[in-house]
Amino acid sequence: MPWTSRQARAETITVTHWGGQFYGVPYAVAMEKGFFKKNGVDVTGILTAAGGGTAVRNTLAGGIPFGEVSLAAAVQAINAGQKLIIIGAGAWSVADQMWLVKKDSTLKGIKDLAGKRVAYTAPGSVSNMLILMALKASGMTPQQVNLVPAGDLGAIISAVGSGAIDAGFSDELIYAQHKDLVKPLFMVRDVLDPRMMQTVMITTSEYAKAHPDIVKGLVNARREGLAYALDHPDEAGDITAKAYNNPNVALFRDHVRELVKVNYWSDGRLDYASMNRMVEGLQITGQVKGEVDWPKYVDTSYLPAGLHQTQ
CATH class of the missing domain: 3.40.190.10 (Periplasmic binding protein-like II)
Known part of the structure; x- marks a missing residue:
């Protein structure tokens, strides 16, 4: 069952590299198929970012402080004192x-x-x-x-x-x-194990506590968009090409099919092993000392039932 709020208002969210990379496929499908409205949030626009801290800043500046950003950027922002929480997984493969x-x-x-x-x-x-x-x-x-x-x-x-x-x-x-x-x-x-957590969904702890139904609705709409894309990869390619204003629909279809094969997107559930692999990069640069205590960064209570358990 979808989460609902009293009124769906037109809002924007942030997805890193929207228009260029395929983190945005579940969101494009969710917009096209009305899954956001179904879940009580009318997402009419998606802000893009060139990655890293820019995506986090855009998330905070969006109509709703919700975004899918790189795991590394999220960890850095939280370590710097920003009151953000990781609420779910995005892309968890780097195979492409x-x-x-x-x-x-x-x-x-x-x-x-x-x-x-x-x-x-x-x-x-x-x-x-x-x-x-x-x-x-x-x-x-x-x-x-x-x-x-x-x-x-x-x-x-x-x-x-x-x-x-x-x-x-x-x-x-x-x-x-x-x-x-x-x-x-x-x-x-x-060169590397491709199972790494590229992106995660984030919001502010303050916003999540004040608007839990909206946050849950966004997460669930993305999950429904992904489920539809997995079942209809060619149509998902068409929808994403349209959302990205790219006329090469055949190329988008091919790419979505390939990403489905490699299990590119998480349905939201987190995987600490793949998250730790990505954090190795932060450890190499000295920006993170030792292991990341994930329970201090993560709140899975906004995920749909059945996805709360991390792997």
């Missing part, structure tokens, strides 16, 4: 993530990045964590490369194509649209 180089690049693998300019999206973002972890897994240190925060994936592709940077973060969707310009240097799944 990669670093690209220019089509005519002579670089062959991650070890060739020594002394090169290597781009990620933003400090504290998923891509920031992944490049640090990939370097460590390959026996390299961050000091051996010149790491550059370069903004969204479009900016990174442009920088790689122009030669301004030697390698840049991307995913399979962006790569598929620019095969004439770039090629993969390495896939994250070939």
